[in-house]
């Protein structure tokens with residue numbers, strides 16, 4: 001697998017550890033968007049695109065956040081459900097949409113994206129710099 005393109009959108013003045021959004025193109029043919037670059041204790045790392053897990057209201061079918069006490073649509077009290085957990089027993093509120101299934105692939109993506117992130121920081125200092133990451137449609141999903 002070859003990552004043929006990485007597009008970065010640097011995030012400035014963030015209270016969280018979010019450094020940038022990015023998209024990757026695989027083998028010049030398939031694009032995955034909405035990866036995040038997060039500042040960690042041992043340097044930036046890449047988080048895969050994920051979605052908030054949700055649960056349907058038993059009364060009206062509305063999709064509510066996983067641990068909502070009451071339906072956001074009809075207001076009915078929601079049944080207590082055991083939250084889904086990952087292999088380590090931690091509660092999962094998010095699920096990856098796309099992700100590597102082995103360490104070598106994760107490392108490939110990680111090193112390529114972080115290298116491009118560091119190059120983007122240098123590019124961003126140039127006059128007339130514009131990010132090539134297409135942010136259209138991101139607002140409504142946050």
Ligand SMILES: [Zn+2]
Nearest residue numbers: 057060071074
């Ligand atoms: Zn409802």
